[in-house]
Amino acid sequence: METPLAYYLFVGAVLFVSGIVCMATKRNGIAVLMGVELVLNGANVNFVAFAHYTPLGLDGQIVSLFVIVLAAAEAAVALAIALNFYNNHQTIDVDRGDKLRG
Amino acid sequence: METGWQAAGDLETTMIPSLAEATIRSFLDGAIGNAGWASLLAAVVHVALVAGFFGVPAGIFIWAERKISARIQDRLGPTRVGGRFGWLQAPADGLKLLQKEDLAPKAADQILFPMAPYIVVVSSLAAFMFLPFSDGWIAVSLDIGLYLMLAVMSLEVIGVILAGYSSGSKWALFGAMREAAQMVSYEIPMAICVVIPVVAAGSLNLNEIGALQGGWLGNWLIFHDPFTFATFFVYFVCATASCKRAPFDLAEAESELVAGFLTEYSGFRWSFFFLAEYASMFAVCGIATLLFLGGWHTGIPGLDESVQGLRGSSASWPLSWLANVLGFGVFFVKSSLLVCVQIWVRWTLPRLRIDQVMMTCLKYLVPISCTLFLGAVIWPLVLSATTGKTTLLGEPLGERAAPALEIQADTTMTGREGDLP
């Protein structure tokens, strides 16, 4: 018997919600980034699962590849921002970045 | 070559995902009669075999390193343990390390510190799953075998970093950070170098790449064109660096960092790192053998063909088995020679500084590998435009991909469902 699609979707949901909660509760900037990665991964799981279980075919996989690549790009930029943030504030506590101005 | 080419050309047979699995599993299937249990048992057998291929060469190389370094330094090395050449030295060392107390510093992270060696050793072991030791002797034969193998091998560095961080020691942390920087940097030229023979062969499947190079010496991808020839040496340098071997062993530079990320480890866990290092040396050298040096083929024209003939007669499996054993021997000898070169280099060259290491990679190896890639792509085009052939020495290898493409193009044009891999 094959694993139902709903199971995969649930896994994706857990990843997604974990990412959201991680972003919402962590004060460490790097941890926030990790939350973002988790959210993207939750989406990816959904894509690949739908690709497998629906007539979507390879499209789902390709979109997930794009997501992975763009996530890497996003990580690069976000880390550069984090580094600058650290240079300016001597910390990566995102709560310290509430100045809303330069 | 003729037979090899025929075997490769027969898409339906060569594109079966895992040849070895098929044999072992079908054998077990016949013996037990339950498909589920049979596949489980087959998996266990595979893991055992791979672990064996993982452990035995490592042991041999640990011994070889001692002997070769001793000879280079005008010593004898181990002579007593196990007889004439001290050949039992490696197992004896392992035994000694097993007996040691499992120490962990107080400042260490109590979860990550013990876990780090396992990550290293598992990722190193997992890489062997995708390494064909002979034609079809491969645990998991995938179309993206090489890709996955590189991916898995890159996991090793996570263990190193975790080890360095969780030790709670600045020497360990320094070593880990150096290792991370070095690995991340050297992966780039290494990946590009790996892609060059892949372009020439037209496949990421290591088994296919190996099978393609049968026939004679000229068919080896290292002789495919001048760029692959140069690529081999660049790859070898990168591979050496990615194994943290001297002269790139900055992560455990004794003179500066005590022992780098290994500082706080001892006994069994320490031996895991050691084992993983030698295993991955063998893995990268195996990749080099498969990609450049003809894999399990001897390179002697008549011999290769006859051995391939043995394989072709799949009805009598002992004969084909014998041929594969021979192929394994050839593969092992080639890889071991490369490992010995690494050992030789280690005991000859002094260690670089970390900035020199980074500069070598980013300023020299990356541009060189990019240039080589460009050249390797353009070479067959130029050559076929001028001479009509795509290679100088061997038979054209890249044509393998052409029929597949044609079929796919037909499929798209007609809208007919093709039976494709």
Place this chain on the structure above:
Amino acid sequence: MTHIDSKAWLLIIAWLLPLCGFVIEVFAGYWSHRCPGGRYKSRTAAYLAVGCIGGGFLLSLSALISGISDWGLLEHQTSHSQAAPLESDNPDAHATAHFTVANVPHGEDADTGETGHGGGQKYVSGEIYTLGTFGKLRIAIDYYVDSLTLIMFTMVTLIATCIHVFAIGYMDDERTEDHTDHQVHLADGSHLHRPGRFYLFFSYMSLFCFSMLGLVLAGNIFMVFVFWELVGICSYLLIGFYVERRSASTAANKAFIVNRVGDFGFIIGLMILWTSFGTFGFKSYTDGNDGAHPEPGLFEMVRDDHGKVDVEKTDHGSIVRIQDHDDKSASIPYWLLVAAGLGIFAGCVGKSAQFPLQTWLPDAMEGPTPVSALVHSATMVAAGVYLAARFFPVFLPEVLLTIAYVGAITLFVAATIAIVATDIKRVLAYSTISQLGYMMLAIGLGGWGAGLFHLITHAFFKSLMFLCSGSVIVGCHHEQEMPRMGGLRKKMPITACTMLIGVIAICGLAVPGVSLWGYKIAFSGYHSKDAIVATAMTYAHLNPAHSLLFLAPLVTAGITAFYMFRLWFYTFAGEPRDQELYDHCHESPRVMTVPLMILAFFAIFCAVGGEGGPLYTAISHSETIPEHIADSAITLPSHKQIAGYHQQAGILALLVAAVGTLLAWLMYGVGRPDPGIIRRQFAGTHEFLVEKWRFDELYDAMFIRPVHVVAAWFSSFDRRVLDGVLHWFAHTGVVLARWNRWFDESLVDGIVNWIAVRVQAIGQSLSVVQTGRLRQYVMFIALGVVTLFLLMFALFPQT
């Protein structure tokens, strides 16, 4: 631009060369003159200017030679060669012969004019560029080249070259970064320090040469006017070159404003000519009209080929038929043509400093001496004479009479003032005015050739004398007062010698009765002045009512000799009056003396042969000989008639000049009678002359004071009436604005502020959410999503 005659080409290039020089100098001059490290600036600008004008001279010379060969300028016109045996042994016979034909004037000369025209056109004219066509009015850059143009070009470029070279030496003290002007006293008692303006001087000079040449080259009266004004501008710039000196800037302003008066008449003349004739051109084009009937010019419209003006009497007075015109019945009232001529002449009066506008020229001596030499003696002031000569065909007898009287008055008045002037340059300036009066007189008397002859000769010797005076001034360290000089001939022999040549030339001294190889032993001035006096004498005989026009030049010839020798004796002869000045005095450098010698050569020899000589012959080829107008009261003398009086006039003039010279020698060379005693005896006259016949005072009373009164009246009108109206408007505006402000502040601002306050309040309440905290935002997003889902489930169940 189709075809342009080669002579015209040469002249156009010669004309444009100084413009290039000017552009380069004025834009690049300052930088090019910086020497690396040294405080002296280089002479590059001067070399450039000299090169341009020298090149222009060479081109003009080649054009002249080309003209001579093309048109045979050196050959006497057919009837002249027989009818004017100038130094005939039997003058009486000629005189009687010509008296007999006086009643039928110009019979033979009319033929001359015809042959002059019929024997091939002796001019080239064409268009360089059309600036614009406005209906009938066509404004173009034309050229009109005849022998007069060629000679003027050569003369102007030659003199200008000499003066440029001289100026290199004269302006040398400007060639520094820190020039001290000793004549400008600052409030603290020190002198003005400023950067030297060496390059600026030469750029102005180049611009002046360009303008003057353009004026001469011009083929239509409008272009003449444009360059006329450009020349005026250059004059203004050069007079005010030492702009920091109050006297210099005042003199520049005076020159400019006085010239405006004349130009006003000029513009009126222009307007009359255009409305009546519809063209500005002198004559029809010879170049560039491919076989088509050329558009006739002014000269052709006024006079036919025989120089005849077609005058008709109608009920409304006399009219002049316009000839060679599409509309055969086109005409212009006689008086209007007279007015046009007077208007044009008014411009000439201003430019040539004729009575009553002569007052600006002496003041113009504030400029550097090369400027005085070039602009205010040789060329620019001659432009007025040139224009009068050029427009000779348009002038009717009444106009000519006016010209003659103006010239006569001017020459006498200026000469009398020159007697008492003590500034060396002012003496020369008044002399210039006087000589210009001679030229005007000659033109007015119908002695066209004589006037221009004198123009050329005068240009040479007057520029020579000015340069000599410049040399003296430099040698005496910018001392211009003659009473402080004396005996300088020992210190500066070359200057003294060349000056003496100039003085003899202007006085018209000669050795009577002796000739050398058929030529009289006389300098250029003798020949030209002789020609004028002869014309005047003939005229006086023909029109006895106007005998004054003969007496004035004759007497003035003596006065001229007197004051010129006075100048020379004052300056060069005798004993030094100021020993210190004398001791520091020195001869000028070679760069200044060589031009003197060149000019001296021309002052001696340019008029060789007199009226039979090449210069006069060449000029006379451009002459339009007017035919007598039927009921005119005036009879113009013909060449033959003049030739008859030549001998007499020459002797008379020489005699008078000799008397003047002798008197000068007695008074200033020997010192007996003592000039001081005479001055005291005629104190009133002397003062009157020193105050320049009180022209400045007269103008002050006549014009300046009334203008002041009128201006004061207008000013009070402005202040009382106009200002009152304006103030009322302003006050009303203020009241309105106050009300407006109240409206703005209470109502408009109230609404806007209320909205702003509301918006701010809302924003304030919302800003609580805007914490800048990343985690809260994430939380908001999550909550928002959940809320959306719940809303969706609640609102659209089971869809």
Place this chain on the structure above:
Amino acid sequence: MSNQPLFWIFALLTCGGAVGVVISQNIVRMAFSLIVSLGSTAGLFFLLEADFVGATQLLVYVGGTLVLLIFGVMLTASGPFQQIRVSPGETFLGAAVGLLLLSVIAFTVIDVEWDTLNAARTEASPGAESGNTARAIGLRLVGIPADHEIGVHEGRGGRTGYLLPFEIVSIHLLVVLVGAAYLARAKRRVADGSTGGEN
């Protein structure tokens, strides 16, 4: 072959890793949990016959996380195990919102009839059991739709490809790398004499 046990193993590891990321307060442990979660996700991909995506997941994501790790260590290096804690109230609030969101999504997942889709899929592609999708993906990326399931669908056209997005993403990556290098470049200080050596 039944993949149920493998699925459960990987699913639990994935979810456990994700929850570990949330719960853990140590950045390196979080990263470790993340690696476990992402690696297991790659396993799930293999189960879903998306080999190439799985391998890419391992290579790219693990590489990315590796860099995250390095940065985490670097930027929290002021204390060896520095932690920035949040207040319990916030933690509780976050957990509550998370659970709410999870319940909404779970409700949605359960509420949909997935079996119809499953049925459609089994009809459409009986033979797509192999996980060797690398070549097909590659062809699709360069614009040749070799996937028979998609290629024949009416309304999609025969030439569906991802060449343009692929190129765009490539350029995008390049730009991002350059930009990141610029953003993170070292602010060079003027070297004093003592450090003027070779570096």
